[in-house]
Every structure is written in structure tokens, then in C-alpha cells.
Amino acid sequence: MTFVIGAACVDVMDRACVDECPVDCIYVGERMAYINPDECIDCSACEPVCPVEAIATVEELAPEDAPFVTENARFFSEPLPGRAEPLGSPGGAADLGPIGVDTPFVQSYLAP
Amino acid sequence: MSGSDASLAATEQTERLERVVIRFAGDSGDGMQLTGDRFTSAAAAFGNDLATLPSFPAEIRAPQGSIAGVSSFQVHFADFDILTAGDRPDVLVAMNPAALKANLADLPPGGTVIVNTDEFTPRNLTRAGCAADPLEDGTLTSFQVHPVAMTTLTRGALADTGLSKKDAERAKNMFALGLLSWMYHRPTAGTERFLRQKFARKPEIAEANILAFRAGWNYGETTESFAVTFEVAPATALTPGTYRQITGNSALAYGIVAAGARSGLPVLLGSYPITPASDILHELSRHKNFGMTTVQAEDEIAAIGVALGASYGGALGVTTTSGPGLALKSETIGLAVMTELPLLVIDVQRGGPSTGLPTKTEQADLLQAMFGRNGESPVPVLAPATPADCFDTMLDAARIALTYRTPVLLLSDGHIANGSEPWLVPDASQLPDLTVEFATEPNAPDGSGGFWGYLRDPRTLARPWAVPGTPGLEHRIGGLEKADGTGDISYDADNHDRMVRLRQAKIDGITVPEAVPDDPSGRAEVLVVGWGSSYGPIGAAARRVRRAGHGVAHLHLRHLNPLPANLGEVLSRYERVVVPELNLGQLALLLRAKYLVDVLSYTKVAGLPFGAEELQGVFTDAIEGVRA
Amino acid sequence: MTTIDLGLPGIGGQTLVPRSETKLSPKDFKSDQEVRWCPGCGDYAVLAAVQGFMPRLGLRRENTVFISGIGCSSRFPYYMNTYGMHSIHGRAPAIATGLAVARPDLSVWVVTGDGDALSIGGNHLIHTLRRNVNLKILLFNNRIYGLTKGQYSPTSEPGKVTKSTPMGSVDAPFDPVSLALGAGATFVARVLDSDRAGLTDVLTAAAEHRGTSLVEIYQNCPIFNDGAFEVLRQPGERERRLIPLRHGQALRFGAEGEFGVVRTASGGLDTAKVAEVGEEALVVHDATLEDPSYAFALSRLSSQDLAHTVTGVFRSVSHPAYDDQVRAQTEQARSTTPADLQSLLAGKDTWTVVG
Structure with a gap:
């Protein structure tokens, strides 16, 4: 997992990155989008198109965004609120459409 | 009746x-x-x-x-x-x-x-x-x-x-x-x-x-x-021992078998049929019991490609061809120069350019062998003098390829390839030891425990030969410029300058025997320098000249790159240097350029060897010219 | 000419390669080199899939070798923490052949592109395929020359406007699958770069095949040919265009499986509406058919405009591998004739000169 979407996306969710991703691994929640770490191919296509510079590699992520590394992964590895099963690796976001929920951390996230 | x-x-x-x-x-x-x-x-x-x-x-x-x-x-x-x-x-x-x-x-x-x-x-x-x-x-x-x-x-x-x-x-x-x-x-x-x-x-x-x-x-x-x-009557002046008759192509093939046996490496010959080199492929394909693998490839480029691939895998890769085929192999020779892998390239020269005279002899690929690649791409070049000498020259070429991790070009020609002579059969157990050691341990001097593919042996400047299958030494090589030491891709200008000079220094530093001219009188003022198959005619002409009462020295170069270290000094000892070649003066050009010696170039490109009588005249004229 | 039956056993593609004693992860296959493809390049997807798939093969990393030619995709070996060689334009199959012949204990992979494999290296590709050398060839087809900044390639569609064809290309393109089948390939498959699951399935089958496996990967070049295969990814479009091959199953496609593949009167294949032809008329896929004409007909169902694109394993048949046969001859020679160098050098006709 290299690329992560951070706090800047919350409540902005421009979705330019979703169109850009060649493997369709960026999934849309309610307040922000999430990159599936197992499906991401590290190609960096998403990073420059984000209008709020929310996307970065783990190595380059702003320190305050550190929790979002876990949240991007958790969105897929743990059952989301209202769901019995985790999303896992569906192999593409388009078929699922917007997921419509966020991880509990993001649901209650307050911008500093 | x-x-x-x-x-x-x-x-x-x-x-x-x-x-x-x-x-x-x-x-x-x-x-x-x-x-x-x-x-x-x-x-x-x-x-x-x-x-x-x-x-x-x-x-x-x-x-x-x-x-x-x-x-x-x-x-x-x-x-x-x-x-x-x-x-x-x-x-x-x-x-x-x-x-x-x-x-x-x-x-x-x-x-x-x-x-x-x-x-x-x-x-x-x-x-x-x-x-x-x-x-x-x-x-x-x-x-x-x-x-x-x-x-x-x-x-x-x-x-x-x-x-x-x-x-x-x-x-x-x-x-x-x-x-x-x-x-x-x-x-x-x-x-x-x-x-x-x-x-x-x-x-x-x-x-x-x-x-x-x-x-x-x-x-x-x-x-x-x-x-x-x-x-x-039977010849009496020959060295005592057991003899057989041998052609140059057979001697090259046996040299390859011997190189495999003495190095302990499997041999893979990649070859595409071409006159007059095909007999080497035919001969080697009959010796699978010696670990000789022959691949008749789809073309000249594939032929050297399979050979280089085998070398990468730890075999002795060999490819055989003639002039037009050598042209096609140029790019892969360059890759072998860059990847610094052992590779033997045998060019049995024939009349050129292009298809030229396929069944006739010529020595006109010398400059192609020396320089016929893009970039600064130094390659050792050797040439056998006689059919029997093909065997020893082949082993010498293998020594250089394996010791210095470099492609080596051997220039035979149609004359010695098909010509034959008696050969004093060597004692196989006394042939040179060509054993090589593969890299087995990480070598990074930075203590990282990693492997640097281009860390050189200070004695030979050779890089380690780390073959796939060796744990811990996984690395990537290729045609892109390498960083000195690590072997990672590098576009750095200073590094490129250093690497170009290092590759040249490695070839320049190859150990080559000193040049010792044959001059029975010890008083010759004219030195004849030859290479390859002109050994016989030059030697026979020199005998005639000496019988006529003149002194003439004969130096025959097996190593054309690098040249013997003392060659410049040897050339300077004589009043006149004559270079007979079956081309338009390719060795003469090299000697003039390298040693600033005004050599007399005598050339012929008739598809046939020199005649002894013909060269006798040339040498005699040169001797008389010095005296005049 | 006489022919000799070498009687080789049919074994898996990686049978002679030593297995790893430790369990490896995708991370173990990532080299320390920074990946330098353009953002969004399909090559990243293939790299990720291969790095994800390699641990599953269970082979020793040091016994795995990637060999490439020249082109964007040929940077691939640098990013794999295995042995590798980035060689010369078009020549990777030849170099890999030498390595595979010399070293049966290696898993040898060739990474190439449409220009590398089909244009400058076309000769080596077809001869490798006909020989059936035990190599796995990944052919990245983006229908463009990327590294040289955007000229048409041997798979570009007719009329394509590029830097070198301002009035449109007049070249007729190759279909790599058809070409490979024509060359006698024993394993041929096609897959999309973005289809991670499909890639992994096909790579697994390719690895298990003994002989040359050719996998054509439709790969997007986001800079010089962006969206070339986009219709095959779009929901709503892809279902009626993609014809997935599954061994033993009837060839059906469409969002509701409403289309299928049937035989034509002339012996070829065509698409039809299931409702019109009936389920029993559908062709059941069999990749193991010895006669390549079926797989070839499948390859001709695909069209350059992607109206239909067949993906999956077209053909997988067991033929003796070239390198196995070469080694078998060597072994046979070794077991019957002692390697006595001295007697070879002496030959049969010698004479002695007494001093």
C-alpha cells in the first residue's frame, strides 16, 4: 500500500481521482473516498488530480494524516456500519457504486 | 602382360x-x-x-x-x-x-x-x-x-x-x-x-x-x-610426438570443447549457418557428451542472444559466424560489453562487403571487430595464424573471456578454416586451467549485506559473475549505463565518463604475451608484421629472403586487442615495418595511429592467400629501399 | 530425414525449479528501485499482479528470472527483486531461450511489448513459440510506441493518427493471439491489465504450462494512447464486448448472458443471440484441442475495434518443450559416449614422429 487519501478529502470528495484510477480501486464513502490498499497498483495517477492535495504516499503523508493510513485499509478489511461483511477486494468500484458510509473514525472526524 | x-x-x-x-x-x-x-x-x-x-x-x-x-x-x-x-x-x-x-x-x-x-x-x-x-x-x-x-x-x-x-x-x-x-x-x-x-x-x-x-x-x-x-620422404624437422591432420574449423571446435572441459562449464553454442563457419556448428553438435549444447537459431542475432543468455546463466556462451553475421551481432556484443559477461564470438572471415565472396578468404573484418559497435565498446580481438593454431587461440580467447568477463572476438578466415595441416596432438591434462569462481556471497562494501554487481576485482577489473539461482545476490543487469560499483541504472554524467574509461581500462589491462619477432640473423632492418592466416606466406617468404642472404624479421600478432605492451618499442627498433594484409591496410592503420610508425602497407583482396614469391619481392624491395 | 521419438514426460512449467522453504510475500518481490512509469500506466497494474502472484508459485526468488527487451514495459525486471536482464530491442526471447536451455532450474519470464515482440523482435517470437521453449512471455499490448513518444505500432488500428502517421496509419495490424497460434504456440491467453483476478488466473495457468506460454495483456498507455481499451472496462459496454473463456463451459456473454458463440457453416465461429440459436448451439470451450483451428477461430472473433474481445486461455496443449529435448539429447549422449578429451583431440588417424 502506497497511496492514501487523507483528511483534506473529508466533506470535499471531488472524485477526480476516481475517474483517473486505471484499476478503479478508489471507493466512495459518505464523507470521503478511500483507496483499496490491496487493489492499488502504486501508479500515482490519482495524486496530481486531487484539487485539495489529499492524496499522498504513505511515506509523504502529512503527520496529522497518519490515522488515515489505517482508515483507508479499515474501510475494506472491517465491516462498515450497517454491513455484516467487510468489503474486501471487490475488484472495481464502478460496479458497486457509492458505498454511502464511512468508517466510524471518519464518520465522527472533526477537522482540526 | x-x-x-x-x-x-x-x-x-x-x-x-x-x-x-x-x-x-x-x-x-x-x-x-x-x-x-x-x-x-x-x-x-x-x-x-x-x-x-x-x-x-x-x-x-x-x-x-x-x-x-x-x-x-x-x-x-x-x-x-x-x-x-x-x-x-x-x-x-x-x-x-x-x-x-x-x-x-x-x-x-x-x-x-x-x-x-x-x-x-x-x-x-x-x-x-x-x-x-x-x-x-x-x-x-x-x-x-x-x-x-x-x-x-x-x-x-x-x-x-x-x-x-x-x-x-x-x-x-x-x-x-x-x-x-x-x-x-x-x-x-x-x-x-x-x-x-x-x-x-x-x-x-x-x-x-x-x-x-x-x-x-x-x-x-x-x-x-x-x-x-x-x-x-617423411619430414624430419617436426617436433617428435603424435600428429594428426586438422582443419582450422575443427581445431576451433576442439578448442571450444577443451575450453568447456578445462573451465568445468557447460558450453552453449548459438549459431546460424553461414559459409565458411558452419563446420564449427556441425562439429560441436556431435560432441554433446562433452556438455556441448548447440542451438541452431533463427538468425544471427538470436544465435548470439542464446549464447549470451547461457553465459548469464553460468555457461560458456559461444557464437560462430562470418562477416555479414558479425555485422548483425554487433548490438548484442555491445550488450555483452555493457553487462560484462563472458562470451566467445568467432568470425570466420570471408570476402566482403555484404555477401561478397562467401567461399573466398579475406582479412577485412579487423576494423569491424575492433570498432563495429555503437559507443565506446572495447572488445579483445585474437586471430589464429594457422589451422592448428586455432586450437590454442581458442583456449586463449576463453581464458580472456572468463577471466575478464568480456565478449572476445576471434578472427579466423576462410583460408585456415578449410585448410589443414599436421597438428601435434596436445596432452589434454596439460592444457591451461580455466576454472572460474562464481560470486556466492553479498559483497556490498557499505555493510548493507547487499550485492553490488559492478564491484570490480582490482587486479583484473572484472566484475563478479553472479548467476541466477544464487540466493541473496538477486540483481538486475542490462544495456543501460550502470552506476560504478552498485550496478544500478545511472544517468549521471561523471559516472558514465568513469564507466566508459573503466571498461576500456579493463580491456587494455588484459595480460598478453610480449611481442618477440623471429629474426634468425639478429640483424634485420626490416620487420614484417602480420596477423591471422598470412603467417604461412609471410614465413615462407621470409625464408626465401634469408636464403638469398638478406635479414628480415617476422612478428605475427595473435593479440590484436590489446596489442602486446612492448609492440611500440619493437616497431621502433627497425628501419622499416612492412604490414601485408588481405584487406586495404587495416592493421597498418591501427599501428600508424597507435605508434606513429610509418608502416609500409602491402595489401591484396583477391580472395586468395598471399603467395610466398609475391611477398618475397615485397620484402626484398623493402630491404633494398632501406639500403638505398 | 529421420525423426526420433524422445519420449519426454509431460511435466508442469515449474517442476524443475526449486521451491522456496520460506513463505514469501509480494513485498519480497519488490526491488529497491523507484518505479518510473508514467502515472496511471497499465504497467503498474501488471507489476502489482505479478508481484502478488509470485509468492503463490512458491518458487525460490533467486531461481526466478525476468528478461525484457526495450520499451516501457521492458523496465519491468528492474522492479522485480529477482534476477533479471533488460536486454536489447526485440531480442529477449532469444536470450531467454539460451538461459532456459542452460538452466532447467530457473523460472524464466519474458516481458515484452507490441513493438518489441511483434515488430523488431517478431522473428524471435515466432521461433520461440514454434520451438516451445519453457518460457512465460508477457506481451504488453498498448497499440502504440510509448518510449519513443507516440508512433503507431504493429497492433495499432488502421487509420490511427500518430506522430508518424499524421494522415492515419495504412498498416494492417497483427492480432497477437492469431499470430501466436499460427506460429504453433501451445499456450495462448489474453487478459486486461485492469482485471487483477483475470490476470492472476491466466498467469497461474501460464506458469503451470510446460513450454512457451504467451499472455497478451491489453495495457493502457495513459499518455500516448489513453483509453484504447476503455470500452472493455466500462460497465454496460464491457458485458456485450468481452467474451470470457472458461474451459468446459459454454461461450456466453452479455449482461444477462444473452449472447453466445456458435459455429458457422464455413467452420468458423460467430456470435449470436442465445434466444435465436438455442443454448444447445453454443460452443463449449475446450482449450486442450490439438487442432489449433478452433483457437484460431476464437482469436478471429476479436476485432480491432473491440466490438468483441475474447479473453482467457485460448489454447493449452501439451507438446515436448524444446529445452527439455535439447537436454535429453545431451543426457543420452553422455550416457552412451564417454567424454574423453584426449581421444577426441587425437581422432582416428594419427602418426608418430620419432625424435
């Missing part, structure tokens, strides 16, 4: 000769190469020193009876050590008018001509472009002519075999061989044994050939046409 036999035997004289040159010439379907080869084997078995020069057309079967279709085989045998196949034949065996016409000019006045009169038909005379029959128009007055109806006599000898007229007539080359064998007191058992082996599956053909061979012998003995026979 017995009475006349007795009288003939009584009148027959035997003349002792030191040396004889015989040229067998006929149509390319007449079996002249086989005839010459058998005569050579008999001479070898008898203990003569010898040298041969086969010459055959590029076409497999040019129109029958035409000049273009003439194939010949010249053999020089002597009771002393000889250096060439001879400038001019003493005896010409001409199986048809075209063979006579194409070769007569080489025969000195008084020479012997043995012709197969059966083939001098109006149709064959026309095909050969003869306005009149040379047997009758006075063309041959200055020669000793022996007209023999070989086809008729062969057919007669084989009348009881039941063979068709056509099959019977095909044995006429063995008739000629039998006649010449009688004339020169050659042993016959070897040829009969050879024929039985060659035609083991067709015993009736074997017997027919033997009958024809004996008929030729008996013809010589029973007719009055041949009053004199000749003896050439």
Missing part, C-alpha cells in the same frame, strides 16, 4: 623430391575436395609435413562443365616443415576443360598436367569457353602432359560391378587418386579403409570406389606414359 610389367618395372625410375604441390581440379560435382582430402591424409600418414588450400565455388552446383563450377584442392607435402599450401602447383590434375582452363595459368612452365581426356568433348569445350581443344592447339606445349581417358578406364574397371554407367563414372575421382598415389608412392590401405567406412551402408559403392582407386594405381604401373615416379 607379365612380360611387359617386368620390363616397365625395370625401366621405371624413382626421383627423390623435397616437396611437391599437387592441385586436383574438376567440376564441383567431381569430388575433388574428397580426392584432395584423401591424398592429404595419405601424405600425413606417411609422415610428410603438409598444408592444403581448398577452393570451391559459392554455388552448390554451378552449371556443369563451366568455369564457375570449377572446384579445386591444392596440397603441398614435403620432407621438411612447410608453411603454406604452395604458390604454384607442380602437378595439375584437370578433370575437364574448365578445370584446365581455370588453373593452367598458375602452373609454371615444365609443370605436369594430367588430364581426363574423356571430358574434352565439343560440348564441354564450349561450356568452358574454349575456342579450340587445348589438348591439340598447342596450349600445353610447355608442359609435361599426360592424357588419360579416366572416365572410360573407370567404367571399364567397374564393368562387372553391375553399377549404372553414371554411378560407375562417378568413381573417376578415385581413379585419379589411385594414379597420383602410384606416382608419389603413397600408402593405399588408409584410403581403402576410409572408403569402406564412408560407404558402410552402401558396400557396393565402397567396392566400386576401391576398384577405381586400384585401377588408377595399376594404370600408372602398367602404361608407359609414366616413366618416372617420385618419392617425398
Whole structure:
């Protein structure tokens, strides 16, 4: 997992990155989008198109965004609120459409 | 008959000769190469020193009876050590008018001509472009002519075999061989044994050939046409030991087998058939039991590619070709220079450019071997001097490739590839040890426990040979420039400058024996520098010059890159340096450029070796020029 | 000419390669080199899939070798923490052949592109396929020359406007699958770069095949040919265009499986509406058919305009591998003839000179 979407996306969710991703691994929640770490191919296509510079590699992520590394992964590895099963690796976001929920951390996230 | 036999035997004289040159010439379907080869084997078995020069057309079967279709085989045998196949034949065996016409000019006045009169038909005379029959128009007055109806006599000898007229007539080359064998007191058992082996599956053909061979012998003995026979005693000056006859291509193939055995590495030859190199592929493909793998690739580029791939895998990769093929291999040689992997590239030179003269000899690929790649791409270049020397040169090339992890170019040529000479069979256990060590441990000097693929041995500047399958040394190589040491891709300008110089320094630092000219007088003022197959003609010419009372030194270079370290000093010792080459002066250009020596370049590109007489004149002129 | 039956066993593609004693992860296959493809390049997807798939093969990393030619995709070996060689334009199959012949204990992979494999290296590709060398060839087809900045390639569609064809390309393109089948390939498959699951399935089958496996990967070049295969990814479009191959199953496609593949009167294949032809008329896929004409007909169902694109394993048949046969001859020679160098050098006709 290299690329992560951070706090800047919350409540902005421009979705330019979703169109850009060649493997369709960026999934849309309610307040922000999430990159599936197992499906991401590290190609960096998403990073420059984000209008709020929310996307970065783990190595380059702003320190305050550190929790979002876990949240991007958790969105897929743990059952989301209202769901019995985790999303896992569906192999593409388009078929699922917007997921419509966020991880509990993001649901209650307050911008500093 | 017995009475006349007795009288003939009584009148027959035997003349002792030191040396004889015989040229067998006929149509390319007449079996002249086989005839010459058998005569050579008999001479070898008898203990003569010898040298041969086969010459055959590029076409497999040019129109029958035409000049273009003439194939010949010249053999020089002597009771002393000889250096060439001879400038001019003493005896010409001409199986048809075209063979006579194409070769007569080489025969000195008084020479012997043995012709197969059966083939001098109006149709064959026309095909050969003869306005009149040379047997009758006075063309041959200055020669000793022996007209023999070989086809008729062969057919007669084989009348009881039941063979068709056509099959019977095909044995006429063995008739000629039998006649010449009688004339020169050659042993016959070897040829009969050879024929039985060659035609083991067709015993009736074997017997027919033997009958024809004996008929030729008996013809010589029973007719009055041949009053004199000749003896050439076994050579006495040769180093004692066990000898065999060998061609350059066979010696190269054996050198490759020996390199595999002495290095302990499997050998993989990638090759695409090309004249005159294909025989190396044929020979090696028969020695799979020695761990020789041969891949007949789809083209020249693939051929060197499979060889390089095998080298990468820890085998000794070899590729064989001739001039046009070498051009195609250039890019992969460059990759081998960049990846610093051992690789043997053998170029059996032929007349060029382009397709040129596929069956004729030339030494015009030297500059291609030296410089024929993009970028600064130094490659060691070696050239064998004689057929037998091909073996030692091949082992030397393998030593350099394995020690310095570099592609090595070996320049043979059509003359020594097909020519043969006696070879003092070496003791296999005394051949050079070519053992190599693969890298097995991480070597990073930064203590990271990693592997640096381009960390050099300070002694040889060679990089480690880390073959796939070695744990912990996983690394990537390729054609992109490498960072000094780590071997990672680097576009850094200073690094590139350093790497280019390092690659050059590695080749420049290869250990090469010092140049020691042959100058029996010790007072020569003229030095002749040669390379490759011109060794024989230069050496023979030098002997003639010395016999005439002059001093001349001969230096023959096996190592053309790097040149011997003392070469500049050696050249400066002489008043004049002469460089004879079968090109337009390629070594001369290198010597002039490197040593600022005003060498006299003597060149010829006729598809044939130099003649000793020709070079004698060149050397004598040079000597007289110095004195004037 | 006589032919000799070498009687080789049919074994898996990686049978002779030593297996790893430790369990490896995708991370173990990532080299320390920074990946330098353009953002969004399909090559990243293939790299991720291969790095994800390699641990599943269970082979020793040091016995795995990637060999490439020249082109964007040929950077691939640098990013794999295995042995590798980035060689010369078009020549990777030849170099890999030498390595595979010399070293049966290696898993040898060739990474190439449409220009590398089909244009400058076309000769090596077809000869490798006909010989059936035990190599796995990944052919990245983006229908463009990327590294040289955007000229048409041997798979570009006719009329394509590029830097070198301002009035449109007049070249007729290759279909790599058809070409490979014509060359006698024993394993041929096609897959999309973005189809991670499909890639992994096909790579697994390719690895298990003994002989040459050719996998054509439709790969997007976001800079010079962006969206070339977009219709094959779009929901709503892809279902009626993609014809997935599953061995033993009827060839059906469409969002509701409403289309299928049937035989034509002339012996070829065509698409049809299932409702019109009936389920029993559908062709059941069999990749193991010896006769390549079926797989070839499948390859011709695909069209350059992507109206239909067949994906999956077209052909997988067992033929002796070239390198196995070469080694078998060597072993046979070794077992019957001693390697006595001295007697080889002496030959049969010697004579002695006494001093």
C-alpha cells in the first residue's frame, strides 16, 4: 500500500481521482473516498488530480494524516456500519457504486 | 602382360623430391575436395609435413562443365616443415576443360598436367569457353602432359560391378587418386579403409570406389606414359610426438570443447549457418557428451542472444559466424560489453562487403571487430595464424573471456578454416586451467549485506559473475549505463565518463604475451608484421629472403586487442615495418595511429592467400629501399 | 530425414525449479528501485499482479528470472527483486531461450511489448513459440510506441493518427493471439491489465504450462494512447464486448448472458443471440484441442475495434518443450559416449614422429 487519501478529502470528495484510477480501486464513502490498499497498483495517477492535495504516499503523508493510513485499509478489511461483511477486494468500484458510509473514525472526524 | 610389367618395372625410375604441390581440379560435382582430402591424409600418414588450400565455388552446383563450377584442392607435402599450401602447383590434375582452363595459368612452365581426356568433348569445350581443344592447339606445349581417358578406364574397371554407367563414372575421382598415389608412392590401405567406412551402408559403392582407386594405381604401373615416379620422404624437422591432420574449423571446435572441459562449464553454442563457419556448428553438435549444447537459431542475432543468455546463466556462451553475421551481432556484443559477461564470438572471415565472396578468404573484418559497435565498446580481438593454431587461440580467447568477463572476438578466415595441416596432438591434462569462481556471497562494501554487481576485482577489473539461482545476490543487469560499483541504472554524467574509461581500462589491462619477432640473423632492418592466416606466406617468404642472404624479421600478432605492451618499442627498433594484409591496410592503420610508425602497407583482396614469391619481392624491395 | 521419438514426460512449467522453504510475500518481490512509469500506466497494474502472484508459485526468488527487451514495459525486471536482464530491442526471447536451455532450474519470464515482440523482435517470437521453449512471455499490448513518444505500432488500428502517421496509419495490424497460434504456440491467453483476478488466473495457468506460454495483456498507455481499451472496462459496454473463456463451459456473454458463440457453416465461429440459436448451439470451450483451428477461430472473433474481445486461455496443449529435448539429447549422449578429451583431440588417424 502506497497511496492514501487523507483528511483534506473529508466533506470535499471531488472524485477526480476516481475517474483517473486505471484499476478503479478508489471507493466512495459518505464523507470521503478511500483507496483499496490491496487493489492499488502504486501508479500515482490519482495524486496530481486531487484539487485539495489529499492524496499522498504513505511515506509523504502529512503527520496529522497518519490515522488515515489505517482508515483507508479499515474501510475494506472491517465491516462498515450497517454491513455484516467487510468489503474486501471487490475488484472495481464502478460496479458497486457509492458505498454511502464511512468508517466510524471518519464518520465522527472533526477537522482540526 | 607379365612380360611387359617386368620390363616397365625395370625401366621405371624413382626421383627423390623435397616437396611437391599437387592441385586436383574438376567440376564441383567431381569430388575433388574428397580426392584432395584423401591424398592429404595419405601424405600425413606417411609422415610428410603438409598444408592444403581448398577452393570451391559459392554455388552448390554451378552449371556443369563451366568455369564457375570449377572446384579445386591444392596440397603441398614435403620432407621438411612447410608453411603454406604452395604458390604454384607442380602437378595439375584437370578433370575437364574448365578445370584446365581455370588453373593452367598458375602452373609454371615444365609443370605436369594430367588430364581426363574423356571430358574434352565439343560440348564441354564450349561450356568452358574454349575456342579450340587445348589438348591439340598447342596450349600445353610447355608442359609435361599426360592424357588419360579416366572416365572410360573407370567404367571399364567397374564393368562387372553391375553399377549404372553414371554411378560407375562417378568413381573417376578415385581413379585419379589411385594414379597420383602410384606416382608419389603413397600408402593405399588408409584410403581403402576410409572408403569402406564412408560407404558402410552402401558396400557396393565402397567396392566400386576401391576398384577405381586400384585401377588408377595399376594404370600408372602398367602404361608407359609414366616413366618416372617420385618419392617425398617423411619430414624430419617436426617436433617428435603424435600428429594428426586438422582443419582450422575443427581445431576451433576442439578448442571450444577443451575450453568447456578445462573451465568445468557447460558450453552453449548459438549459431546460424553461414559459409565458411558452419563446420564449427556441425562439429560441436556431435560432441554433446562433452556438455556441448548447440542451438541452431533463427538468425544471427538470436544465435548470439542464446549464447549470451547461457553465459548469464553460468555457461560458456559461444557464437560462430562470418562477416555479414558479425555485422548483425554487433548490438548484442555491445550488450555483452555493457553487462560484462563472458562470451566467445568467432568470425570466420570471408570476402566482403555484404555477401561478397562467401567461399573466398579475406582479412577485412579487423576494423569491424575492433570498432563495429555503437559507443565506446572495447572488445579483445585474437586471430589464429594457422589451422592448428586455432586450437590454442581458442583456449586463449576463453581464458580472456572468463577471466575478464568480456565478449572476445576471434578472427579466423576462410583460408585456415578449410585448410589443414599436421597438428601435434596436445596432452589434454596439460592444457591451461580455466576454472572460474562464481560470486556466492553479498559483497556490498557499505555493510548493507547487499550485492553490488559492478564491484570490480582490482587486479583484473572484472566484475563478479553472479548467476541466477544464487540466493541473496538477486540483481538486475542490462544495456543501460550502470552506476560504478552498485550496478544500478545511472544517468549521471561523471559516472558514465568513469564507466566508459573503466571498461576500456579493463580491456587494455588484459595480460598478453610480449611481442618477440623471429629474426634468425639478429640483424634485420626490416620487420614484417602480420596477423591471422598470412603467417604461412609471410614465413615462407621470409625464408626465401634469408636464403638469398638478406635479414628480415617476422612478428605475427595473435593479440590484436590489446596489442602486446612492448609492440611500440619493437616497431621502433627497425628501419622499416612492412604490414601485408588481405584487406586495404587495416592493421597498418591501427599501428600508424597507435605508434606513429610509418608502416609500409602491402595489401591484396583477391580472395586468395598471399603467395610466398609475391611477398618475397615485397620484402626484398623493402630491404633494398632501406639500403638505398 | 529421420525423426526420433524422445519420449519426454509431460511435466508442469515449474517442476524443475526449486521451491522456496520460506513463505514469501509480494513485498519480497519488490526491488529497491523507484518505479518510473508514467502515472496511471497499465504497467503498474501488471507489476502489482505479478508481484502478488509470485509468492503463490512458491518458487525460490533467486531461481526466478525476468528478461525484457526495450520499451516501457521492458523496465519491468528492474522492479522485480529477482534476477533479471533488460536486454536489447526485440531480442529477449532469444536470450531467454539460451538461459532456459542452460538452466532447467530457473523460472524464466519474458516481458515484452507490441513493438518489441511483434515488430523488431517478431522473428524471435515466432521461433520461440514454434520451438516451445519453457518460457512465460508477457506481451504488453498498448497499440502504440510509448518510449519513443507516440508512433503507431504493429497492433495499432488502421487509420490511427500518430506522430508518424499524421494522415492515419495504412498498416494492417497483427492480432497477437492469431499470430501466436499460427506460429504453433501451445499456450495462448489474453487478459486486461485492469482485471487483477483475470490476470492472476491466466498467469497461474501460464506458469503451470510446460513450454512457451504467451499472455497478451491489453495495457493502457495513459499518455500516448489513453483509453484504447476503455470500452472493455466500462460497465454496460464491457458485458456485450468481452467474451470470457472458461474451459468446459459454454461461450456466453452479455449482461444477462444473452449472447453466445456458435459455429458457422464455413467452420468458423460467430456470435449470436442465445434466444435465436438455442443454448444447445453454443460452443463449449475446450482449450486442450490439438487442432489449433478452433483457437484460431476464437482469436478471429476479436476485432480491432473491440466490438468483441475474447479473453482467457485460448489454447493449452501439451507438446515436448524444446529445452527439455535439447537436454535429453545431451543426457543420452553422455550416457552412451564417454567424454574423453584426449581421444577426441587425437581422432582416428594419427602418426608418430620419432625424435
